[in-house]
Amino acid sequence: MQNIEYLKQYLINHEIKPSTIRLNVLDYLLKNRIHPTADDIYEAVAKNIPTLSKTSIYNTIDLFLEKGIIQALDTGEKEHRFDIEVSTHGHFLCRNCNKIFDFNIDSIEYDQSKLDDFLIEERKVLFKGICENCQDS
Amino acid sequence: MQNIEYLKQYLINHEIKPSTIRLNVLDYLLKNRIHPTADDIYEAVAKNIPTLSKTSIYNTIDLFLEKGIIQALDTGEKEHRFDIEVSTHGHFLCRNCNKIFDFNIDSIEYDQSKLDDFLIEERKVLFKGICENCQDS
DNA sequence: TACAGTTTTGTATCGGTTACAATTTAATTA
DNA sequence: TAATTAAATTGTAACCGATACAAAACTGTA
Numbered sequence: 469m470q471n472i473e474y475l476k477q478y479l480i481n482h483e484i485k486p487s488t489i490r491l492n493v494l495d496y497l498l499k500n501r502i503h504p505t506a507d508d509i510y511e512a513v514a515k516n517i518p519t520l521s522k523t524s525i526y527n528t529i530d531l532f533l534e535k536g537i538i539q540a541l542d543t544g545e546k547e548h549r550f551d552i553e554v555s556t557h558g559h560f561l562c563r564n565c566n567k568i569f570d571f572n573i574d575s576i577e578y579d580q581s582k583l584d585d586f587l588i589e590e591r592k593v594l595f596k597g598i599c600e601n602c603q604d605s
Numbered sequence: 606m607q608n609i610e611y612l613k614q615y616l617i618n619h620e621i622k623p624s625t626i627r628l629n630v631l632d633y634l635l636k637n638r639i640h641p642t643a644d645d646i647y648e649a650v651a652k653n654i655p656t657l658s659k660t661s662i663y664n665t666i667d668l669f670l671e672k673g674i675i676q677a678l679d680t681g682e683k684e685h686r687f688d689i690e691v692s693t694h695g696h697f698l699c700r701n702c703n704k705i706f707d708f709n710i711d712s713i714e715y716d717q718s719k720l721d722d723f724l725i726e727e728r729k730v731l732f733k734g735i736c737e738n739c740q741d742s
Numbered sequence: 743t744a745c746a747g748t749t750t751t752g753t754a755t756c757g758g759t760t761a762c763a764a765t766t767t768a769a770t771t772a
Numbered sequence: 773t774a775a776t777t778a779a780a781t782t783g784t785a786a787c788c789g790a791t792a793c794a795a796a797a798c799t800g801t802a
Contacts, residue, residue, distance in 0.1 A: 487749065487799095506789080521751045526790070542679040546759085547789065558715055560723060571719035576730065578695055582708035586697060589734040593713065595720070596727040603724060624768090624780065643758080658782045663759070683790080684758065 482535045492516055493528045497538065497552040503559070503568040505547040541568070543594060556591050562599035569599065619672045629653055630665045634675065634689040640696070640705040642684040678705070680731060693728050699736035706736065 475494050476486045484490060492513045497504070500512070506525050514520045529550060532538040541549040543561045549568065551559075560569040573593055612631050613623045621627060629650045634641070637649070643662050651657045666687060669675040678686040680698045686705065688696075697706040710730055 485748085489750075519751080522789095523752075523791085524750055527750080540681060542681045544677060544679045544685075548681075558713075560720055560725070562723075563726075569719065569723075572716040574714040574716070576695075576713050577711040578730075579709040579711070582706065583697055583732070585737040585740065586706075586732075587735040587740060588697070588732050589700075590732065592729075592731040592733070593715075594727075594729040594731070595723075595725050596729070598724040598726070600722040603722065622768095622779085626781075656782075659758095660760085660783075661781055664781080 478537075482537050484531060484535050484537070488517060489513065489520065489524050490528055490531075493525070493532070494537075494552075497550070501552065503541055503549040503551050505549055507547065509550070539590075541592075541594075543568070544596075556593075558593040558595060560595045560597065560599070562602055563596055564598055564602035567599060615674075619674050621668060621672050621674070625654060626650070626657065626661050627665055627668075630662070630669070631674075631689075634687070638689065640678055640686040640688050642686055644684065646687070676727075678729075678731075680705070681733075693730075695730040695732060697732045697734065697736070699739055700733055701735055701739035704736060 472491065475491050475498075478494060479486045479490060493509055496509060496512050502508070504512075506522070506529060509529070510520065510522055510525045513525070529538070532550075533540060536554060538550045538552055539554045541551055541559060543549060543559075545561075545566065553570065556573060558571045558573045560571060561567075562569070576591065576593070609628065612628050612635075615631060616623045616627055630646055633646060633649050639645070641649075643659070643666060646666070647657065647659055647662045650662070666675070669687075670677060673691060675687050675689055676691045678688055678696060680686060680696075682698075682703065690707065693710060695708045695710045697708060698704075699706070713728065713730070
């Protein structure tokens with residue numbers, strides 16, 4: 469875990485008090501942009517913190533969501549997945565290898581009259597299919 | 606349940622053998638476009654078929670998904686929801702009343718270079734926020 | 743050192759979904 | 773029509789990601 473000061477400041481800037489678990493989770497998320505599940509995070513962080521409990525991971529995730537430094541992805545898989553990149557962007561889920569690929573979205577053109585006076589807080593775009601790699605094999 | 610012949614043909618056209626349960630589920634979905642959960646469907650259809658089991662609803666849903674006459678929505682709520690409208694369109698989930706509103710999508714402009722040679726099979730767009738009605742109160 | 747507040751842990755439980763064998767129903771053949 | 777096979781339906785148990793909650797451990801402050 470490098471740049472502890474950077475990680476601490478990252479949390480503090482988002483009104484999260486640093487703790488060993490939170491720093492480890494943040495470090496993992498920043499370095500492993502694979503849209504991991506709670507269990508992925510748990511398995512990775514538990515290597516550094518042998519006493520770690522699953523509940524602490526869920527607590528940390530809930531806190532990070534609340535403070536807006538991660539977003540949850542609902543892909544139809546049974547586990548939630550999480551993304552340290554919170555800007556609006558598209559996700560492509562390969563239904564063969566289950567990897568998620570990011571892509572930029574420039575605009576969505578839709579019938580706004582249907583959503584007149586609706587307060588839109590989140591825009592999620594999920595494509596599903598087969599990634600390039602899985603088509604070759 | 607009106608138009609039994611229409612419902613039968615609807616199923617047959619999609620390679621689904623009609624049965625009482627399947628006809629009832631289809632009828633419910635066509636008449637109640639509220640993006641119901643499996644339990645919503647179960648509760649409604651059980652009124653007509655008292656011996657109905659939850660498993661039969663899951664079986665029917667799986668079959669309908671497989672044959673492509675419904676699509677699943679993953680909204681972050683813990684239950685899946687289902688939509689008899691399978692064309693690509695947007696969904697708005699109100700995080701206050703949990704109603705889902707449909708809207709048309711004309712186009713999504715995105716960085717296609719990231720998805721070069723990807724086979725895109727599904728495009729899902731989900732907005733979340735507060736619907737007009739829930740803002741008034 | 744004592745105290746209060748926060749963080750973390752461990753256990754039990756929840757609830758939507760799935761697995762699967764048994765039963766019932768429908769379709770096919772003799 | 774009865775017998776046989778296949779398909780649909782049911783009921784029970786179990787799975788598993790997530791949650792609730794109280795106890796324990798830790799942190800910061802005076």
